[in-house]
Amino acid sequence: MTRPPGLSVRLKLTLSYAGFLMLAGALLLALWAVLQTFFQHPLIEDMRSGIGGAFAPGRSATQRAFGLAGAGVLAFLLVFGLVGGWILSGRMLAPLTRITEATRLASNGSLSHRIRLPGRNDEFRELADAFDTMLAQLEAHVSEQQRFAANASHELRTPLAITQALLDVARNDPGSDTGELVKRLGFVNTRAIDLTEALLLLSRADQRFTREHVDLSLIAEEAAETLLPLAEKHGLTIETSGDITPTSGSHALLLQMTTNLVHNAIVHNLPEHGTVRVNTAIRSGAVELAVENTGPKLSPQLVSTLTEPFQRGTGRVRGDHAGVGLGLAIVKRIAQAHDGTLALTPCPAGGLRVTVRLPAAPS
Structure with a gap:
């Protein structure tokens, strides 16, 4: 007030x-x-x-x-x-x-x-x-944690329910194809493991970590190189450019953040001949990492919800890489842990531009 x-x-x-x-x-x-x-x-x-x-x-x-x-x-x-x-x-x-x-x-x-x-x-x-400000923040935090716990329980219950259904079908039909059952169970189990690991990473993002001098441009190149085979599989092109962007933080967390951004840009892209652009720059005493992709036009209302846990853009997720709905939530949490900010902007021609701003470190 x-x-x-x-x-x-x-x-x-x-x-x-x-x-x-x-x-x-x-x-x-x-x-x-x-x-x-x-x-x-x-x-x-x-x-x-x-x-x-x-x-x-x-x-x-x-x-x-x-x-x-x-x-x-x-x-x-x-x-x-x-x-x-x-x-x-x-x-x-x-x-x-x-x-x-x-x-x-x-x-x-x-x-x-x-x-x-x-x-x-x-x-x-x-x-x-x-005190009023603290109460408002605590109330918002508790509400967020309650929603997160409810959503996490729902997400974890889904693969367990699918597993139980598959086992019930196999039990009632002894002559069913065992190979197909094992394949489906393996897929569901992999999804459950990915979700659990994402939840653990999200919980560790707020913990204290040792800060070291890192170059965000090198981290961006490393993430792009790691995900290049996935981009080529879907007929996409990854373009990296930018300046040396020194900052201070955890190399592992910042690499995870950048990898999540590039991975999202790949799996939420055009069916073919799409592009992922990764750029780093220094502006106004801060370093910026921008990841932009091609794709359908997105409404500002949809974009504003994408950083919430378990939010997935309708019609934007590939069937073979559906994700667990925590990619941008993890990115936001890691950016905040490094005293940074996250901004999502829909591109006029379609697609999404995600910009992370972190405090710059001396060169």
Whole structure:
């Protein structure tokens, strides 16, 4: 939230208690002035001069009365100070009570609650806004993890269900083709293994890793060379170009990221005579890896969902390389782990351009 600048809580407390003490001092001065006026009255002076020595007992009585009055005033100031200080501190610390209540609700699992502290900006409101931001991020993260767990369970259940169905058919039909059954079971098992490995890689992408000096252009060439046989199998051409792009990170993770991008560009391409372009560049203090392919036109709505786990572009996946729906999700997670960003842009003529921006390292 954008708030106008305001006084700090520390300054507010200082001014409040200073004003309260000044008020107490003003009351004391006023009382002293009243007493001074009383004792300087002409009648009091005449009594003091006329009575002479007999005035001493009266003066003692007056002093006792003044002492009692002073004690009463001090008692009044004590009570007034306690009550006033309690009220003032309660008003000043009321935001802290709301923050504490929100923290208690969050600890009990309620992440949808927000403090939304009103008023101008100060330390308490900065704390409340930061806490609201943290709650929003936690709620989004928990929701994402719940969706991911549900989708992962569904994806893992599918090959298991297919395996069970194939085994049931073979059990009920002893004369069925065993070779065909083994082939299908092998295909389903391979899909389950690929999905499990992708899930493990996705979980490891957020873990700490040793950073080293790497050249993203060399990693791009390595990934393109590794996947060249797959591209030739589908009649595609891979074009690599660009500048030396030094960055800092994990060579293994960045190679996996680039390999996923090139692999996606191959399997989500034209049926034949398609192209995959891999380019590296340095722009505005950052290194860029761009992977672009040919293919059908894609809507911005579809492109915006492709980085979500288990999202597959309808009609864009080859039957022999259907994937597990985690390629771009892994790319996004690795880019974020390297303090980078991922951008997906549909090409006007068809296909998709994926751009990864990472912080540049000194050459």
